[in-house]
Structure formats: C-alpha cells, structure tokens
Amino acid sequence: MNICLVTQEIGKIPSGVVSVISQLASEWKEDDKLFILMNKHHWAYETLSADFQNNPQVSLKLLPFLLLSERFFLLSNRIKNTHFLLLVKILTRSFRWLEMLVVSIWVKFWLQKESIHTVISHNGGWPGGELNRWSIWSSWLSRVPCSYLVIHNLPWNPPFFFRPFDLVRNRLIESVSNGVITVSDSCAKSLKSGAYFKTVPGVIYNGIALPSNAKIHKDSVINKELTRIAFIGEIHPRKGVDILINALSYISKPCELILVGSGDQNYIEELSLLSKQQKWKTKNMGFSSNVEQYYLSCDIVVLPSVEFESFGMTLIEAMCYSLPVVCSDFGGMKEVVEDGVNGYVVPARNPALLGLKLNSLVNNPELRRRMGVAGRKRVLRKFTADSMVKKYQSLCHIDE
Numbered sequence: 001m002n003i004c005l006v007t008q009e010i011g012k013i014p015s016g017v018v019s020v021i022s023q024l025a026s027e028w029k030e031d032d033k034l035f036i037l038m039n040k041h042h043w044a045y046e047t048l049s050a051d052f053q054n055n056p057q058v059s060l061k062l063l064p065f066l067l068l069s070e071r072f073f074l075l076s077n078r079i080k081n082t083h084f085l086l087l088v089k090i091l092t093r094s095f096r097w098l099e100m101l102v103v104s105i106w107v108k109f110w111l112q113k114e115s116i117h118t119v120i121s122h123n124g125g126w127p128g129g130e131l132n133r134w135s136i137w138s139s140w141l142s143r144v145p146c147s148y149l150v151i152h153n154l155p156w157n158p159p160f161f162f163r164p165f166d167l168v169r170n171r172l173i174e175s176v177s178n179g180v181i182t183v184s185d186s187c188a189k190s191l192k193s194g195a196y197f198k199t200v201p202g203v204i205y206n207g208i209a210l211p212s213n214a215k216i217h218k219d220s221v222i223n224k225e226l227t228r229i230a231f232i233g234e235i236h237p238r239k240g241v242d243i244l245i246n247a248l249s250y251i252s253k254p255c256e257l258i259l260v261g262s263g264d265q266n267y268i269e270e271l272s273l274l275s276k277q278q279k280w281k282t283k284n285m286g287f288s289s290n291v292e293q294y295y296l297s298c299d300i301v302v303l304p305s306v307e308f309e310s311f312g313m314t315l316i317e318a319m320c321y322s323l324p325v326v327c328s329d330f331g332g333m334k335e336v337v338e339d340g341v342n343g344y345v346v347p348a349r350n351p352a353l354l355g356l357k358l359n360s361l362v363n364n365p366e367l368r369r370r371m372g373v374a375g376r377k378r379v380l381r382k383f384t385a386d387s388m389v390k391k392y393q394s395l396c397h398i399d400e
Helices: 016-027 045-051 068-078 082-093 096-113 130-141 160-176 185-194 241-250 265-275 292-297 313-320 351-362 365-382 385-396
Strands: 002-007 033-038 058-062 116-123 146-151 179-182 227-232 255-260 282-286 300-303 325-328 343-346
Touching (some): 002 016, 016 033, 016 045, 016 116, 096 116, 096 130, 130 160, 179 185, 227 351, 241 351, 300 351, 313 325, 351 365
Parallel strands (some): 002 116, 033 058, 116 146, 146 179, 227 255, 227 300, 255 282, 325 343
16 A cells, blocks of 8 residues: 655754654554655755665655745745745735646646555644645545545634635535544644634544663763753744743752754844843754754753644653653643653743742752653553554555
C-alpha cells in the first residue's frame, strides 16, 4: 500500500508537525511505501532527506514550483517596506484560485501516478497550508480510497464577514475526506466550536520513539552547581518566553536559561534586552535541527505558552530524556503533564508562580530525578511512537 504524508512549512521555524511525520516514517513497520509530499521551500527537506536516504520505504517529493505564499515570504525577507508588501499581498490573492487549480491538478496526477491509497495531510493550525488543503481536494478528484486531515493546532478566528465562507470551505473539505483528526481532546473541542466542522474530530496523541541514549541521572549530573533550564521551540510572543525570563528573578540558586529555536525577530531582540536585566544568564542558541544535544545537557524544560497550545511536542520529547517539565495551563499540555507528578502546570502569564515552581526544581535535584523518571514512564504508557503509528495505520485500512 502506498501512503502519502503531506506537510507544508514556510520559514525556518521549529515544528512539532515535522517531528510527528519523522516519527511516523521511521516507525512504520508494515510493508507499505511512504511518500512525504512537501512544498518546494520546506525547511526540513534536507534534514528528512538525510534521515531517510538509506530507507527505501520512504520517498520525499517536493512540489515542483513555489507557492505564492512562499514567494511572498522570500520577497518579505528582501524588502522591508510594509506598504509595498501589503500591496503585493492584495494583488497576489487574486491569483489564489488559479494557483489552487494548478496545484490540485498536479497533485491529482502525481497521486494517480504513484498509486497512492491513503493521504494523511498534517496541518499546523487550521486552515493550515494551501498544499495541505488542496491535497485533500486532489485525493477526492483522483479517487484515493482514504484521505485524512490532521490538525495539530487550534483554528484561526476569522473576521465576522469571512465566517460564512469559512464554514462552507471547512464543511466541504470535511465532506470529501474520510475524517478530521487532531492531537488532543482539548484541540478537538476547539476545532468543533471554532472551525465549524460537523463532527468532533478524532484524537490521536502524538508519540515519540524513546532514544537509545536517553538521559540517566547520575550523582555527578544532578549535583552540579549550575542548573540548566531550556525552552525549545518557536520563539514567538504566544510562547511566553518573556514570562520565563522574568521568572528567573525568583530562582535563588545559580541557573542558566537556554533558548533553542527561531521565530519572530523583533520578539527575539526584545528578549535579548530583557535577559540583560536578570541576575541569571540567558543564552539564545538559535535554530537547531539537532535538539537532542540540548535535551541531553539540560535539567528542566519549560513551555510557558500564553495562548492555546494544542499538545506541546517539546514536553514529551523532554520526558523521553527523564527531564521534569513545566508548562502553563493551556489546552492539550494539561493532558501531557501531570501536575506534581512529572512536572508542574502553572497559570499562564504569572512569572512569580512559574519562578517559584522552577526554584523548587532548581534547589531539589532529587525532585527533578523523581519527576523525570515519572515522565519517562508516562511516555511509555501514553505517548509512544508505536502506539501513534498503529492508530494511523488503522486509518489506512478503513475500506478493507
């Protein structure tokens, strides 16, 4: 059976979607052929190509032309005139329907050429990327037996005048697919109410394969003088990194915060200025395609989001390495972290409470060790790649 996983990313931003697709392709044990269809300027193409170059079961396919959104992104990196960019954006929107037609036809014929049986389109938030949506239309046009829309984050809140179109588009896409899947119960509820889907989306939790060199807490590690706290992910105001930096002032013992990721450049500059006002250092490591090195060298991982977080892939990645995790009380993160067991769940936008919880972890190596062990056990119970893959595989056999 030939399976197609679809992903669209514009800009070099850390993505849980790419992690999930990588896990699916790596752990897919059945004798199927997997294709990963990507937009032409997808940042993870080289990374995934290297990962699967010796795996004949996995094949990567790039869209042969740039999407309008990709062209606009590249243009905005060269030209900073906001008025000119706004004019370009308005003008290019008139070509969106033509682009939809061209891409849908190309994908249709490619799906037929490769005899694709199932299309699983992995979106970030909804309505996701153009390629993600249009691949579902193409699946219907080419009579692919199974197609699923997987949504990894919450829907956007459209302006009032746009909502009728939003409802019609979403219901049509839902009707031509075999179903809508998401990554947490919390996200399913948000999509049902905010994206106008007729049915409540199904839920498949993200999963991860436990690394062979997972962190082992030895006395020489947990008793070191400097505790390393890490934020790993997209650096954007909605992620609450400024809250985390302000929380450092409530930590009494020497520590160091490392930021791993890329994102909003203006926000990154604000964080740099803010960090200089703290007594403990913050280091910005930038984007990394190999975050394992940071999980192996840090002691605590924090995801202090100030807006809805559908799941928090970073959390289970950290738990794999027996690390305690701290997150804010939003969305699917509360389904991952058991407060007081494998980490802490704290109210969002509260640097004082966040700082106090971090202070207890920084000052108590044994608590870190105990929570880290509990987190790893929780991954084994609920968030393994094997469990996730089996659930996706079951979708492919719905017509049998």
